[in-house]
Amino acid sequence: MKDLTYLRNVVTLALTPDKCKGCGTCLVVCPRAVFAMPNGKAEIANRDACIECGACVKNCSFGAITVKVGVGCAAAVINSFLGRKGSCCCTLPEDDPSCGPGCC
Amino acid sequence: MSPPRVDQSFVHGVIETPAGPVPRVYSFLTRDDRLGTIKVRLGIGRMSYTVDPGLYALRDPLPDDPVFVTANYKLSFDKLREALSGRNGWILVLDTKGINVWCAAGKGTFGTEELLLRISACRLGEIVNHRTLILPQLSAPGVAAFEVKRRSGFSALWGPVEADHIPAFLDSGLKATPAMRIKHFPIAERLVLVPVELMGAIKIGIPILFAFFLISFFLSGISLHAAIQSGLNALLALFLGTMAGAVCTPLFLPWLPGKSFAAKGVLPGIAGSLLFFLVCGNSAPALEIYAWLLLIPAISTYWAMNFTGSSTFTSLSGVRKEMARAVPLQVACGIVGIVLWFSSFLAY
Numbered sequence: 001m002k003d004l005t006y007l008r009n010v011v012t013l014a015l016t017p018d019k020c021k022g023c024g025t026c027l028v029v030c031p032r033a034v035f036a037m038p039n040g041k042a043e044i045a046n047r048d049a050c051i052e053c054g055a056c057v058k059n060c061s062f063g064a065i066t067v068k069v070g071v072g073c074a075a076a077v078i079n080s081f082l083g084r085k086g087s088c089c090c091t092l093p094e095d096d097p098s099c100g101p102g103c104c
Numbered sequence: 105m106s107p108p109r110v111d112q113s114f115v116h117g118v119i120e121t122p123a124g125p126v127p128r129v130y131s132f133l134t135r136d137d138r139l140g141t142i143k144v145r146l147g148i149g150r151m152s153y154t155v156d157p158g159l160y161a162l163r164d165p166l167p168d169d170p171v172f173v174t175a176n177y178k179l180s181f182d183k184l185r186e187a188l189s190g191r192n193g194w195i196l197v198l199d200t201k202g203i204n205v206w207c208a209a210g211k212g213t214f215g216t217e218e219l220l221l222r223i224s225a226c227r228l229g230e231i232v233n234h235r236t237l238i239l240p241q242l243s244a245p246g247v248a249a250f251e252v253k254r255r256s257g258f259s260a261l262w263g264p265v266e267a268d269h270i271p272a273f274l275d276s277g278l279k280a281t282p283a284m285r286i287k288h289f290p291i292a293e294r295l296v297l298v299p300v301e302l303m304g305a306i307k308i309g310i311p312i313l314f315a316f317f318l319i320s321f322f323l324s325g326i327s328l329h330a331a332i333q334s335g336l337n338a339l340l341a342l343f344l345g346t347m348a349g350a351v352c353t354p355l356f357l358p359w360l361p362g363k364s365f366a367a368k369g370v371l372p373g374i375a376g377s378l379l380f381f382l383v384c385g386n387s388a389p390a391l392e393i394y395a396w397l398l399l400i401p402a403i404s405t406y407w408a409m410n411f412t413g414s415s416t417f418t419s420l421s422g423v424r425k426e427m428a429r430a431v432p433l434q435v436a437c438g439i440v441g442i443v444l445w446f447s448s449f450l451a452y
Contacts, residue, residue, distance in 0.1 A: 055244035
């Protein structure tokens with residue numbers, strides 16, 4: 001099955017090869033098969049598949065990966081723009097919501 | 105932190121452990137469980153569909169049996185225990201405020217701290233004699249496995265993305281194939297999400313429809329007949345725009361032209377406009393027709409864009425980029441459409 005892909009050349013994912021120790025955790029946690037490890041070190045093989053979920057960053061104990069973590073959710077962007085911070089799911093991480101009754 | 109209540113409908117007594125009694129659950133779902141699933145799939149009471157956080161025993165687990173970690177959203181909990189049919193195990197439920205695994209991980213409520221807190225609160229180390237937890241892979245945005253290991257001694261193993269693959273994962277010695285690591289977005293999954301989208305759209309659409317009806321009642325010189333006529337046109341237009349954006353776009357997502365969701369909502373929106381024209385083209389003032397021909401695609405692209413939040417392959421950077429282009433166009437179409445619609449009453 002051909003997977004759906006989103007916009008090209010937009011994501012903030014970056015990998016510092018010098019810091020990578022080749023543990024392969026990023027390959028395991030990434031739900032979009034963004035990474036590959038052809039030569040004992042992780043490489044970004046499929047950048048446009050990245051959804052900026054932050055699973056790789058969170059689980060890289062060597063700090064080799066950076067990404068501006070977020071959720072690809074228009075409702076969250078609108079809520080953020082309108083200054084709504086009460087909903088639990090449909091808010092952006094930087095709004096640091098107090099998790100309460102929400103929309104998702 | 106109190107243990108889960110034993111009077112929850114899906115709990116069948118308790119089993120005794122060195123750390124006290126643990127509520128027992130089974131894999132089979134009752135009629136109440138299934139009814140609950142249908143309700144939340146329709147968007148009813150989703151925020152209060154929870155199970156108590158804490159440790160549960162699946163069937164009759166022994167200290168050697170695996171520990172599965174999940175969210176306290178009842179749908180997540182039910183999906184897990186159903187997938188584990190015929191097996192014994194321990195289910196550690198985190199307090200994610202009733203939010204599913206993936207969203208809660210994104211929020212950080214399905215996170216390292218909460219997991220460590222639950223491990224110690226339920227005295228898991230005294231109940232099981234191994235030091236392995238099986239976590240849903242989609243909780244990885246919230247849980248740092250190396251931190252969990254360092255601070256609790258428990259190895260957090262990443263189970264497959266889909267609960268359905270857990271039996272295969274267990275039977276192959278806790279190994280997931282590369283295919284089990286990828287989150288797809290098949291049509292069945294998109295279909296399941298449509299009712300919630302639709303309910304959300306209807307909740308917003310009804311007051312708007314009522315406003316159109318009232319405004320046309322007054323602008324047409326208190327004519328109920330005219331108000332009903334333009335109210336029915338508004339009903340049809342809102343219905344078509346909503347169906348195009350909240351139903352057709354999600355279903356036909358892979359085959360619609362464009363990369364952004366708003367762009368994918370254009371074609372169904374135009375189809376909606378054509379349908380509207382076929383039905384009402386001769387029975388309404390020209391300006392009112394033009395207004396709806398513009399507004400239907402605007403509504404469609406808005407609800408299409410809204411589906412980014414339900415989808416599994418969008419990024420925040422991408423959504424921001426698509427909104428920067430789509431929202432000004434939607435607003436422009438909206439304003440022109442509304443002005444045209446108001447202008448259609450100048451004849452009265």
